[in-house]
Amino acid sequence: xxxxxxxxxxxxxxxxxxxASNYSDVRGWKIVDADNRTIGKIDNLWxxxxxxxxxxxxxxxxxxLIDDSRNEVHDTIANDNGREFIYKEGDSHLIIPIGSxxxxxxxxxxxxxxxxxxxxxxxxxxxxxxxxxxxxxxxVLRSYYPNDPQSEFESNDDAFYNRREFDGH
Amino acid sequence: xAEIKIEKKRPIWPWIVALLLxxxxxxxxxxxxxxxxTGNTVEMENTTTTDTxxx
Numbered sequence: 001x002x003x004x005x006x007x008x009x010x011x012x013x014x015x016x017x018x019x020a021s022n023y024s025d026v027r028g029w030k031i032v033d034a035d036n037r038t039i040g041k042i043d044n045l046w047x048x049x050x051x052x053x054x055x056x057x058x059x060x061x062x063x064x065l066i067d068d069s070r071n072e073v074h075d076t077i078a079n080d081n082g083r084e085f086i087y088k089e090g091d092s093h094l095i096i097p098i099g100s101x102x103x104x105x106x107x108x109x110x111x112x113x114x115x116x117x118x119x120x121x122x123x124x125x126x127x128x129x130x131x132x133x134x135x136x137x138x139x140v141l142r143s144y145y146p147n148d149p150q151s152e153f154e155s156n157d158d159a160f161y162n163r164r165e166f167d168g169h
Numbered sequence: 170x171a172e173i174k175i176e177k178k179r180p181i182w183p184w185i186v187a188l189l190l191x192x193x194x195x196x197x198x199x200x201x202x203x204x205x206x207t208g209n210t211v212e213m214e215n216t217t218t219t220d221t222x223x224x
Contacts, residue, residue, distance in 0.1 A: 011175065020174040047175050054173040103171045110171070167170065 008055070011045040019045075024103050031059055031101070031110040033117045038062055042110060043128075046095065048161055055166050056095040057110065061125060066092060069121045091125040095132070095140055097165040115144055134160070141165065 011017065011027075019025040026042045033039050039059060046056035102111045112120075123143040126132045137160070141148070145165065 014175075016178050017175045018178050020176040023173045026173070045173065052175055054175065098173060099170045101171050164170075167172075 007049045007051075008046055009049055010058070011047050011054070014047065014049070017047070017049075024105055026057065026103060026108075026110055029108045029110050031057070031096070031112060033115055033120055034113050035117060036111075037117050039065060039112065039117070039120050043093065051161060054098050055161050056097060057101065058128075059094050059096060061092055061094055061120075065117070065121055066125075091127050093128045094120070094123055094125045095137070097141070097144070099163075099165045099167045100144060119143060 011019070025045075027044060029042050031039045031042055040061040041059065042057050043060040044058040045054045046058055047053065048055050096112060096115070100112055100114060102113055104111060124136065124139050126136055
């Protein structure tokens with residue numbers, strides 16, 4: 001599995017690991033965008049085993065957002081016939097770097113304060129049955145952070161995660 | 170910015186062993202006390218019978 005090569009695992013795959021004490025297990029919590037619109041629910045946590053921390057939140061995207069992105073694709077096709085689109089039936093999950101969100105323990109809501117609804121709508125999703133590769137990670141980061149230098153996304157090893165987007169500090 | 174760390178789960182078997190040891194110790198202590206009390210009761214009955222015959 002390609003994700004294993006990156007030391008990336010879903011937390012529920014690691015039966016001998018759990019969220020550390022004094023940290024919130026946000027699985028099942030709602031996630032909202034910069035305008036407090038619901039994006040979906042946190043379905044799982046992607047962890048780097050060597051770094052012993054979460055690097056991505058796996059979000060099951062709300063149907064409303066999927067429908068919105070589908071409508072945008074149809075509009076795009078209507079206006080520009082040559083354009084390729086990536087969404088397939090079943091692509092209902094996306095990932096968010098842990099450093100891009102804030103956690104409200106009182107309301108049990110995760111807030112992606114720096115990412116808009118439109119950005120989430122345009123960000124590529126993946127099918128949970130197939131996992132994702134480093135190219136998908138790069139495309140997601142480029143979608144969320146289009147102004148970051150592209151060379152910073154080129155690393156193929158764990159150095160990829162030594163970035164502010166994955167850092168909680 | 171959020172951070173979520175993970176840690177290894179602590180194995181449960183040391184706690185099970187400790188509980189078994191405690192139960193074993195408690196069981197041993199109570200069983201030992203029951204044996205001592207049973208021995209004293211038998212001696213008192215013999216003494217009473219002997220006194221009656223002598224009169």
